[in-house]
Amino acid sequence: MSSLSDNRERHYPTVWDKPPFISNSLLRWGIILGAIIYLVAAIASMEINPQRLMEGIPRGQRFIASFFPPNFADNRGVVWDGILESIWMAIISTVAGIALSVPIGLGAARNLAPFWVYITCRSIIAGSRTFPEIILAIFAVKLFGFGPFAGFIALSLGTIGFFAKLLAEDIENSSESQAEAVKATGANWFQWINYAIQPQVMPRMIGLSVYRLDINFRESAVVGIVGGGGIGATLNTAFSRYEFDTAAAILLIIILIVMVLEYASSYLRKWVQ
Amino acid sequence: MLKLSALTKRYDTGDLALNQVDLEIPDAQVLALIGPSGAGKSTLIRCVNRLVEPTSGSATLNDINLTKLSSRGLRKSRRKMGMIFQEYALVERLTVMENVLSGRLGYVGFWRSYFRKFPKDDIKEAFRLLDRVGLLEMADKRADELSGGQRQRVGICRALIQNPDLLLVDEPTASLDPKTSRQIMRLINELCSERGLTAIINIHDVLLAQMFAQRIVGLANGEVVYDGKPEGLTPEVLTQIYGEEDWTATIEKVDEEDEEE
Ligand SMILES: Nc1ncnc2c1ncn2[C@@H]1O[C@H](COP(=O)(O)OP(=O)(O)OP(=O)(O)O)[C@@H](O)[C@H]1O
Ligand SMILES: [Mg+2]
Numbered sequence: 001m002s003s004l005s006d007n008r009e010r011h012y013p014t015v016w017d018k019p020p021f022i023s024n025s026l027l028r029w030g031i032i033l034g035a036i037i038y039l040v041a042a043i044a045s046m047e048i049n050p051q052r053l054m055e056g057i058p059r060g061q062r063f064i065a066s067f068f069p070p071n072f073a074d075n076r077g078v079v080w081d082g083i084l085e086s087i088w089m090a091i092i093s094t095v096a097g098i099a100l101s102v103p104i105g106l107g108a109a110r111n112l113a114p115f116w117v118y119i120t121c122r123s124i125i126a127g128s129r130t131f132p133e134i135i136l137a138i139f140a141v142k143l144f145g146f147g148p149f150a151g152f153i154a155l156s157l158g159t160i161g162f163f164a165k166l167l168a169e170d171i172e173n174s175s176e177s178q179a180e181a182v183k184a185t186g187a188n189w190f191q192w193i194n195y196a197i198q199p200q201v202m203p204r205m206i207g208l209s210v211y212r213l214d215i216n217f218r219e220s221a222v223v224g225i226v227g228g229g230g231i232g233a234t235l236n237t238a239f240s241r242y243e244f245d246t247a248a249a250i251l252l253i254i255i256l257i258v259m260v261l262e263y264a265s266s267y268l269r270k271w272v273q
Numbered sequence: 274m275l276k277l278s279a280l281t282k283r284y285d286t287g288d289l290a291l292n293q294v295d296l297e298i299p300d301a302q303v304l305a306l307i308g309p310s311g312a313g314k315s316t317l318i319r320c321v322n323r324l325v326e327p328t329s330g331s332a333t334l335n336d337i338n339l340t341k342l343s344s345r346g347l348r349k350s351r352r353k354m355g356m357i358f359q360e361y362a363l364v365e366r367l368t369v370m371e372n373v374l375s376g377r378l379g380y381v382g383f384w385r386s387y388f389r390k391f392p393k394d395d396i397k398e399a400f401r402l403l404d405r406v407g408l409l410e411m412a413d414k415r416a417d418e419l420s421g422g423q424r425q426r427v428g429i430c431r432a433l434i435q436n437p438d439l440l441l442v443d444e445p446t447a448s449l450d451p452k453t454s455r456q457i458m459r460l461i462n463e464l465c466s467e468r469g470l471t472a473i474i475n476i477h478d479v480l481l482a483q484m485f486a487q488r489i490v491g492l493a494n495g496e497v498v499y500d501g502k503p504e505g506l507t508p509e510v511l512t513q514i515y516g517e518e519d520w521t522a523t524i525e526k527v528d529e530e531d532e533e534e
Binding site: 194203 | 322356363365431
């Protein structure tokens with residue numbers, strides 16, 4: 001009781017501020033000032049040429065106008081083949097990429113793998129993530145020649161960096177007590193993965209698979225431009241022949257397919273939860 | 274019989290969690306392990322099934338030295354040790370039935386368990402156990418749809434379907450209300466006497482420990498400071514285990530008859 005009455009007599013501050021993120025005020029203001037100087041310098045060094053900007057506008061208008069009306073009729077066969085090739089490429093590379101990602105992802109989870117396996121798998125992931133799909137595609141085209149096989153290789157490798165990393169992270173965040181409980185029953189390693197880890201990571205992985213399929217389809221348009229086959233190659237041809245109306249038709253089809261995939265993946269994700 | 278000899282655990286962080294613990298638990302004895310937070314209770318039972326590797330000393334179950342086992346031998350021995358957890362530790366996205374059957378994983382091959390094709394006897398036993406704890410209807414529910422008390426009962430089934438010789442129970446009631454706590458403790462107790470199981474139960478509730486255990490071991494700073502009958506827990510003993518406090522209300526004799534299911 002006495003401590004309560006003591007409290008009433010003491011004077012407590014009525015102002016309180018959240019402690020700053022960087023407690024050293026010299027360092028804090030130094031960083032803020034540095035950032036402002038950098039921003040000003042960066043904007044100043046950018047050469048914005050108003051004349052070229054003005055010239056660009058009508059050219060852009062003409063360019064866009066040549067897209068209309070999109071031409072679905074001519075080149076129909078070629079476009080259709082390109083699309084089928086892209087869809088095929090996206091599906092196969094997603095499946096192959098995920099099949100390779102599962103063991104690599106398991107190995108890259110710190111709570112599952114011994115240190116040297118962990119380091120090896122993490123290096124593979126880092127390697128795959130260092131190069132964007134287009135660079136991988138350039139390599140693959142050099143190695144395997146033009147065509148969808150090169151695109152398939154590039155997209156599969158790209159999938160590993162994405163999927164194995166997210167799988168490993170999901171495993172590392174999974175509940176340790178659930179894993180321990182299954183281990184304590186005397187289960188072997190594979191049973192343990194199947195009963196304790198897989199149920200925890202599966203729903204997210206299904207969602208990510210469809211998302212990756214979506215990415216791989218879009219990327220198939222990009223890798224095609226450097227010789228990886230698919231709709232990208234068709235699109236590239238249309239541009240270089242100045243058939244902008246056909247290019248517009250191809251772009252519209254790509255948008256449509258991506259939208260369908262987007263819808264399908266959100267539906268599937270809801271369903272697995 | 275479970276026998277711990279000079280069992281010691283020092284964590285990598287330097288904490289000496291268990292210091293030369295000697296303990297002998299005869300078959301079919303239910304032992305309550307009490308002690309303040311950080312005393313080393315969880316460490317002790319985890320050193321037995323080696324979810325935590327002891328630093329030195331040994332744990333021997335029915336003449337098998339658990340601390341010396343290879344990983345294959347350890348898996349085989351773990352089948353004989355059922356574990357029950359404070360936060361139930363059910364695999365939440367699996368069904369109740371899968372959780373119970375996971376207690377048989379040590380006995381069936383990988384593909385059988387992968388396709389959930391367990392032997393008929395296992396399935397029958399799973400249903401029998403679920404019926405025994407009053408959850409027969411819940412078999413196909415997902416584990417995360419159950420209440421805490423129901424989850425703990427599933428946890429008990431998972432441990433028992435292993436057909437264990439020893440139950441390792443880590444604070445089974447810490448997340449439950451007082452009434453459910455008693456029901457769970459009574460259930461564990463009944464099942465132990467039905468099957469003649471040895472059990473180590475970590476518990477914070479001294480009253481519950483006195484009500485349900487035949488023997489109490491008090492642990493403080495990784496050392497056994499009390500080992501004896503529940504009636505022997507005098508205020509002096511509790512002070513020795515937990516430190517200075519007014520203990521008269523804690524050890525008030527409880528009348529077990531006046532509360533019903
Ligand atoms: N994984 C760990 N790494 C490092 N130190 C640990 C670890 N687990 C426990 N300890 C330490 O070991 C000591 C005993 O912990 P333990 O969990 O066995 O206590 P406990 O008696 O079960 O406590 P509680 O009643 O709170 O569950 C504590 O000092 C704790 O800090
Ligand atoms: Mg504990």
